[in-house]
Amino acid sequence: MKKIIFHIDVNNAFLSWTAVDLLEHGYKIDIRNEYAVIGGNEETRSGIVLAKSTPAKKLGVTSAETLYQAKKKVPKLLVFPPNYELYKKMSNKLFSLLKEYTPDIEIASIDECYLDYGKVKLLYGDELEFAHMLKERIKKELKFTVNIGIAENKLCAKMASDFEKPDKIHTLFNNEIESKMYPLPIGDLLMIGKKTVPKFHEIGIYTIGDLANYDIKKLKRYFKNQAEHLINMARGIDYSVVNSEEFIPSSISHEITILKDSNDILEIKEVLFSLSDMVGKRLRYQDKYAKTISVILKDTNFRRFSHQKKLINGINTTNDIFKYACIIFDEFYDKRKVRLIGIRLDDFTDECTYQQSIFDNNNNNNDEILENIVDKINNKYGSSVVKKASLFKK
Numbered sequence: 001m002k003k004i005i006f007h008i009d010v011n012n013a014f015l016s017w018t019a020v021d022l023l024e025h026g027y028k029i030d031i032r033n034e035y036a037v038i039g040g041n042e043e044t045r046s047g048i049v050l051a052k053s054t055p056a057k058k059l060g061v062t063s064a065e066t067l068y069q070a071k072k073k074v075p076k077l078l079v080f081p082p083n084y085e086l087y088k089k090m091s092n093k094l095f096s097l098l099k100e101y102t103p104d105i106e107i108a109s110i111d112e113c114y115l116d117y118g119k120v121k122l123l124y125g126d127e128l129e130f131a132h133m134l135k136e137r138i139k140k141e142l143k144f145t146v147n148i149g150i151a152e153n154k155l156c157a158k159m160a161s162d163f164e165k166p167d168k169i170h171t172l173f174n175n176e177i178e179s180k181m182y183p184l185p186i187g188d189l190l191m192i193g194k195k196t197v198p199k200f201h202e203i204g205i206y207t208i209g210d211l212a213n214y215d216i217k218k219l220k221r222y223f224k225n226q227a228e229h230l231i232n233m234a235r236g237i238d239y240s241v242v243n244s245e246e247f248i249p250s251s252i253s254h255e256i257t258i259l260k261d262s263n264d265i266l267e268i269k270e271v272l273f274s275l276s277d278m279v280g281k282r283l284r285y286q287d288k289y290a291k292t293i294s295v296i297l298k299d300t301n302f303r304r305f306s307h308q309k310k311l312i313n314g315i316n317t318t319n320d321i322f323k324y325a326c327i328i329f330d331e332f333y334d335k336r337k338v339r340l341i342g343i344r345l346d347d348f349t350d351e352c353t354y355q356q357s358i359f360d361n362n363n364n365n366n367d368e369i370l371e372n373i374v375d376k377i378n379n380k381y382g383s384s385v386v387k388k389a390s391l392f393k394k
Helices: 014-026 055-059 068-071 083-097 127-142 153-162 176-181 197-202 208-212 216-234 264-283 317-331 363-382
Strands: 005-010 036-039 049-052 076-079 105-109 114-117 146-151 169-174 252-262 289-299 304-315 338-349
Touching: 005 127, 005 153, 014 049, 014 076, 014 083, 036 068, 049 068, 068 216, 076 208, 076 252, 076 317, 083 105, 083 127, 114 153, 127 146, 127 169, 127 176, 153 169, 153 176, 153 252, 169 208, 176 208, 208 216, 208 363, 216 289, 216 317, 252 304, 264 289, 264 317, 289 317, 304 317, 304 338, 317 338
Parallel strands: 036 076, 146 169
Antiparallel strands: 005 114, 005 146, 036 049, 105 114, 252 338, 289 304, 289 338
16 A cells, blocks of 8 residues: 655644634635734734734745834734634634544644545545645635645655645655755755754755765764764655644743843843743643743843753643743843743643642632633633733833
8 A cells, every 4th residue: 555645734824714713703804915914912022923924924024023023014014813712723623624534644733734645545536636625625614725745754745735835735756856855955854944054055965955965974974863864854765654643732832032132130021921921821721731941041142041940830820930930030040131032831731739838828729710711701802802910011
């Protein structure tokens, strides 16, 4: 049986799903065709772009920049708050539709998955015809578009789905790797970060094909034990299988590049509070608690440094996350100016048991109940309906 893997990726998921929801509720324009972004809290300097429309992208708007910066580029920019409850609902609709055809689906993230089509090809026929049927059904019934990459392994299927967007189907079978993948820039290869690209350029590797044909002994001088894996990826070799077990993120993090480099502790802690609120919402949404929290900083010379703390009891309220983030920050901050601030939560658990004394009044439990109520209100009516007083400018 020939191995055939689909990689299915929602085009611009957060913005597309918001557009679909707005149109269903009577909004007159499709924000996918307008200068629009999904962004964080617009009233604070820490509001950032999470997703942008194609027209906004063409005018230079980028993900992770502040809304202030984005609006300088596009003064009439439309900004819509993130709605994770909506995203989960739309994601579930997609995966439920796909599971009508096969249970062999690996959910890679909220908006992408792998599907093992080889096991059901006898039922549904030619993979390209099936992919076109599937893509059009998603567009007609769910009102958003996807890209589908088809290959003989997961790596090549993922590469294929990224070739050209949106609303496209691409193949990258073994006999197409040299013609379709080798000419691509080395930075287009999966798992190759921006910082690694200059290292490849220094040794004469500019395309994926250059890496695929590079001498492994020479490559080991620069990339040690990773050399063989890198060459295999460049050659389109991947033996991993589609794993249909439920995807559970192992960590939650959020980072913000502030408008101006700063060493103002009150200003930095204001951003830390906003970040605590963001990651806290996502953690509570999963009904999880975190037992490890990290604070990440990047200075004016782009040097990244971080510090973490392991906790006895898991936490998920904004106040608790902020409290420990401040403790960590105070322990390792050395007054240098910073340009980026982040918080990361790890080591998730399903339960939280507080070690209380007889003098405690169970505020933790009350905070959690209150914040879950606030989350539900904001998810239903928009993220600006109910806010913590601490998030307002003084």
